[in-house]
Amino acid sequence: MQLTSKLLPVAIAMAFATGGAYAQEIIKIGHVAPVSGQNAHLGKDMENGAKMAVEDLTAKNIKIGGKPVKFVIQYEDDAGDPKQGTNAAQKLVDAKVQGVIGHLNSGTTIPASKIYYDAGIPQISPAATSPVYTKQKFNTTFRVVANDNKLGGTLGAYAVQKLGAKKIAVIDDRTAYGQGVAEEFVKGAKKAMPGVQIVGKEFTNANATDFNAILTNIKSKNPDLVFFGGMDSVGGPLLRQMKALGINAKYMGGDGVCTDALYRLSAGAAADGVVTCAEAGGVPAEMSKNIDEFRARYKKQFGQEVQLYAPYVYDAIMTMVQAMQEANSSEPAKYLPYLAKIKHQGVTGPIAFDQFGDIKDGALTLYTYKAGKKTQMEVVK
Template sequence: MYSKTYTAPLALAALLLAPAAQAQEQVVKIGVSSPLSGSNAFAGKDNENGVRLAVEELNAKKMTIGGKPVRFELRAEDDQGDPKAGVIVAQKFADAGVKYVLGPYNSGVAIPASRVYNDNGIVMSTVGTNPKITQSGYKRVFRIVASDTQAGAAMAQHAASALKLKNVGVIDDRTAFGQGVAMEFVKQARKAGIKVAGHEYTTDKATDFAAILTKLKSQKVDAIFFGGYAPQAAPMARQMKALGLNAKLLGGDTLCSPEMAKLGGDAVGENVLCAQGGAILDRQAGGPAFEARYTQRFKRKPDVYAPSFYDQTMFIAQAMKTTNSTDPAVVAQALHTQTYKGVVGTYAYDAAGNMKQSAVTIYTFRNGAPAPVSQ
């Protein structure tokens, strides 16, 4: 009798309390804007995977912020590496209540999208390297790797001091990234005493570079710096070999991918060098463990920027924890003042959102994979 009289109300109370407890959970929506289709989809998926691994690990820790449990929810959108599509993705995230976005990958997408993110109070963390990205005064925009200024300068210095190059040609694909890194290379190469024999132009959709390469071959260049992406750089390397153009192919971070060797075959080896922001993963204390977790989870090794996107997601979570807030305004301010030791470097940002210090590593290719030659 008593059992029936008192347990029913207690059970009912428990059922009523359960939704209330669940309502206390804070959902933090994390967006990823990257090219998930097209020629750079390999990079976009790698970026997404880096964030996904961080989100899964954070959720497994069952964090609490302000005394309430937090669950991170990942939303990935394909910006196609296209500025117009990137702005549409940015507005879609804003409409969905996303307050933190990792990406875009391409500078040309990051520049216009940053305004949408800023206007909607969203924290944007990009690997876009064009200096213009952080020159708009937006306090919630962060560049989580070295800029074109740093990468272009590092490659120019390596070309002059280590490779002893005297006469180089330059090609860029007219994208914000390609132009930016090419111009920085030209500026620093000339300062280092290297002659720039010619500056040619192509597009990020081109596959035939014979005319440009033949022109540069006639100018007896000992290297070509290409401001562009691996899907164009790889056939360029093959065509250089076919034309008997025995010059080195230099580039920025976008060439530092296993995809470059995959697409270029035996035309990509120690003749190709690239400058990538960040420390060498397997030489960092947490690098091998990260690579093992990533490989187990996604059945492939991390590419160029998965570690950086992972680190920045973890840095954002740290900022939430230390400020006891998920408010992007509060978190952004903390990102400007705190430091975070990640798996591929230490993160600290200046007032503009640039890394205060970012290592740049020069890579070449050995046995079909990027291999560091200096840092």
């Protein structure tokens, strides 16, 4: 039967639906981040990174196993809450996603990882740094950033060796990330200088707004440096209240506070040279062309600077897709072994994983703030 012009669109649609010559394979990747709650600005940043990755993959007309494919991201919000995180994970499993990028917080990433493992779905976190995540002996867990052992330990050594800190107060938000990075910071500081004094250990929570009691206690100890383990939504107001109370100590934190938003959240208390923080990744200046181009594209597309994790989400997706290409399959069980031995050149640097799923030779980038802007100091391997 000859098709009329009216019937032709219907025939094409049927060909897609029934796996005909025109069909594309749909590859569904889950993405989980807190796009509500106090860390929503970081979660949105992550989603933007995922959008850029899919746009670039679409432009490349990727084929897997000789078949044209279309990548679709299923976005879920965990609000930084462990219970909501596991609910989001189960939704992705039920939707039969072929891989997962996320979560941001270690406290949501760790419980969710068991759900993905049980379903055999590879998971790459672009942000979670707790060592527990990759020490569970789950062969489905990977991350593209350095863990807290590297992050906290390096910051501890830097505090005493480069900043000359002798009396240090430590505050954490009691989350898996905040407590973990604070503990590793203390270990790193004591290892680098056994005589360093930890004059106070205080804790708050991830939703706190009033720090007067713990800061008054810390002020009486007269520290020359305060380390905070937590996110910028708490770390910024904490720094502002430190200044208001006349605590003139240096301020240090991990990647959770190392955002462009910190200066605004601290109401300008992150003055020149006051803050030292570290991003759990980075490339030396002589190799920074790719990340610089990514940041410029991001700003042009979204009208703002990269907050923190967008390039790591981008790299995580590209790494996962490369494993699918090498395996000639998007089936999790088939591409998982290729992901474990992947070598990917990302915008954040080379990506390969050790036997635990941690990134090999993970770098850190140290930052401070000058004239209200997050400013790179150095990359540390």
